[in-house]
Amino acid sequence: MVTLKQIAEKLNISITTVSKALKDYPDVSKKTRKLVRETASMLHYKPNSFAVNLRTKESKTIGLIIPEIVHHFFSSVIKGIISQAEKKGYLVITLQSNESYELEKQQIELLLNKRVDGILISLANGTADYKHLSEIIENDTPLVMFDKIAKVVKCSKVIIDDRKAAYKATQHLIDIGCKRIAHFRGPLLPQNSIDRFLGYKQALLDNNISYDSSLVYLLNDMSFEEGKFYANQLLQDHKDVDGIFINTDLVAIGAITEFNKQGIKIPEQINIVGFSNWFMASVISPSLTTINQPGFDMGKKAFKILYKEIKDKKEKKSIVYRDEILETDLVLRESTKN
Amino acid sequence: MVTLKQIAEKLNISITTVSKALKDYPDVSKKTRKLVRETASMLHYKPNSFAVNLRTKESKTIGLIIPEIVHHFFSSVIKGIISQAEKKGYLVITLQSNESYELEKQQIELLLNKRVDGILISLANGTADYKHLSEIIENDTPLVMFDKIAKVVKCSKVIIDDRKAAYKATQHLIDIGCKRIAHFRGPLLPQNSIDRFLGYKQALLDNNISYDSSLVYLLNDMSFEEGKFYANQLLQDHKDVDGIFINTDLVAIGAITEFNKQGIKIPEQINIVGFSNWFMASVISPSLTTINQPGFDMGKKAFKILYKEIKDKKEKKSIVYRDEILETDLVLRESTKN
Structure with a gap:
């Protein structure tokens, strides 16, 4: 040296x-x-960057906690965050919570001890208590939540309007003539799975289709395997279902795989709409109609807001929290009629 | 505070x-x-972690440079690295080179300035000069390369035997009766695309099938779109081809999509073997026979070696470079006969 x-x-x-x-x-x-x-x-x-950090009280690094890295949507978000951070001279430390609240808590502690300049987080499905998030704010570290957020935590958030998007997806099934529409929903806790469920329900009610709770299947780990399992379950429970709105593409792709295997014709017998627009959705056969969720843009936006808050804090300006809602659109493909 | x-x-x-x-x-x-x-x-x-860093001369962070984050294989590697690093109390800063040599060079500079304790890298396709890598070693920072490596750089490496795996893939096509076998190869520079090509060629020669360079297509960005493009090109150039060994699954999935569209029957008319075993390979129709490349394990192994070298350096032991070669296997699916 x-x-x-x-x-x-x-x-x-x-x-x-x-x-x-x-x-x-x-x-x-x-x-x-x-x-x-x-x-x-x-x-x-x-x-000596360590001495510089000590003098400037800045690490020029931020922490990022996401539930799962090997996941098309989240890896797109990471890419968006990193691309934007690099432009501003920030480095990104990534941690994976594995959908575990305990791990998430430890990771926040770790990042705070590390004195990162800010934290970006998408919550684990298991997270029901938000004390660890409050600690970030009490520690005076800027925090931006994205995708899976907690409404009650006071910080900036970057989300889509899950309810509106789910409404749009369900309305499409109704518009093409579906009468009995099932929903494969996500776990009970994350706000986005609640909102997608509510959007589905609202669309039914607005179209005078009675809501039948037996048509809603509660998924746990949102995997390809679960998609196959519940597609099979649905065939046994309800022979009359003609449409399904599925919480995420990976599960929808599992369902398509199972229906293909059992010789159920999509979309002739069952119409399917997914959520997220994974790359896979466009290559599976039949290709999947889905809601396009802009992961890369969400990552970019989340970093931009965090960066502004880090700057404002440094300049001793007061921080104004923002709720940024990104637009989504329905991508029509072969898994629904027309 | x-x-x-x-x-x-x-x-x-x-x-x-x-x-x-x-x-x-x-x-x-x-x-x-x-x-x-x-x-x-x-x-x-x-x-105060900044003061601790200054005292211990350690940052307890490592840098990771990969060509692309939204990529099943690389995101599996990241996951493997992060899971292992966390166990040992290390944080991981991830950067994406976008397959650009210039960016890769800048990112290494950035990580060295940041004083990370070690660097893990998989090279960009554009990297032909290795001075920036030598600088890491001259800087006395442990370096481990994985997947896309430079043989001449003196450091530890975690790879698969690409040549052997490609040989196995091609031998399978020969064993099921293919006589005219094409190869969609990766760009000229990365060692892994050279080795996969050499494995393909060797299998032909060992089976007394003459090598025909017009059956080898040189790809550039290894995308889904390129897979479609060259599948179509192949149909125009060579009507007699009955098997293709394709450098990576994403390209193979593009090729399958194009063949499906043109009504070419897989495997009846053309047998296809991919490389990497992306999740998608198992859900596309027909599902793809491919080489399973252990991304998660590669990430774990690369971190383990780096960790040992960081420890050895701290204890002033001399560092012994290792070449770790992970096993691969051929996963048989519907895109090849039997």
């Missing part, structure tokens, strides 16, 4: 002058500043 | 005693140590 002392000795000037020159202080002559910079570069001098 | 001073004042003891107590020094009485720890915990005291 090259030190300021070595540069000073090489140029036969004081360490203080070297230090000032590198910070571009005007009380060092232009000529000396130039000479010091050139020498530093030649010697591959790197400022 | 709670300081040591506040703890000291509260207990009416010296700051030095508090500091020693928190570090569990035996010259502070057991009783005092316990009291200090309890008080620190009650006041939510967090050590």
Whole structure:
């Protein structure tokens, strides 16, 4: 490691002058500043980032906690966050909660101890208590939640209107003539699975279709396997179902796989709408009609808001929390009629 | 932020005693140590990690550079790395090179300036010069390469035997009776696309099938779209091809989509073998025979080796570079006969 002392000795000037020159202080002559910079570069001098952090009280890193990395939507979000952070000179530490509240809690503790400048989080399905999130705010660390959020926590949020999107998905099934529409819903806790369920229900009611709770299947881990399992279950429980709105594409793809295997014709016998627009949705056969959820943009937006809050905090401005709602659209494909 | 001073004042003891107590020094009485720890915990005291870094000369973070995050194989690798790092108390900063050499160079500079304790990298396709990698080693920062590596760089590497795996894939096509076998290969530079091509060629030669360079298509970005494009190109160029070994699953899935669209029967008319075993390979129709590439294990292994090298460096032991070669296997599915 090259030190300021070595540069000073090489140029036969004081360490203080070297230090000032590198910070571009005007009380060092232009000529000396130039000479010091050139020498530093030649010697591959790197400022000690630990000392810089200590002085500036900034780490120029942020923490990101997501439930699952190997997941098309979340990896798109990560990509959006990282691309934007890099532009602003921030590095991103990523942690995976595995949908576990306990792990999420520990990870927040870890990030706070690490003194990251801000935290981005999408909650685990298991998270029902928000004390660990309040701790971030009490610690005066900017926090932005995205996708799976807790409404009661006071911070900025980047979401889609899950209720509206689910309404749109269900309305499409009604518009193409479906009368008995099932819903594969997500777990009870995350706000987005509640909202998608409510959007489904509202669309039925607004179209004078009576809500039948036996048509709603509560999923646990939202996996491909669960999609297969509940598609089979549905065939046994309700022979008359002609449409399904499914909480996420991975589950919908599992369901399509099962229906294909059992010789059920999609969309002739059952119409299917998914949610998220995973890449896979466009390549499976039949391809999947779904709600396009803009992961990359969500990541970019979440970082932008966090960045502004970090800046505002530094400049001792008061932080104004924002709810940013991104637009979604219905992508029509082969799994629904027309 | 709670300081040591506040703890000291509260207990009416010296700051030095508090500091020693928190570090569990035996010259502070057991009783005092316990009291200090309890008080620190009650006041939510967090050590200043910047000062700790400066003292220990460690950041307890590592850097990870990969070409692309939204990619089943690489996101599996990230997951493997993060899961293992967390166990050992390390945080992971992830950067995406976008297959760009320039970006990769800048990112390494950034990570070295940040003083990460070690770097894990899978090279961009555009990387032909390795000076930026040598700089990591000259900087005395442990480096482990995985998947897309540079053979000439002196560091530990975690790879699969791409040549052997490609040989196995091609041999399978020969074993089921294919006589004219095409290859969609990756770009010229990355070692893994060279090795997969060489494995393909060797299998042909060992089976007395003459090598025809017009059957080898050089791909650029290895995308779904390229798979569709070259599937169509192949149909125009060579009507007699009965098997294809494709460098990666995403491209193979593009090819299957195009063949399906044009009414070409798989495997009756063309047998296809992919590489990597993306999740999608199991759900597309027909499902894809492919080489299973263990991404999660590769990530875990790469971190384990890096961790050992960080530890050895700290203990001033000499570092012995290792080449770790992970096993692959051929997963038989519907896209090849039998």
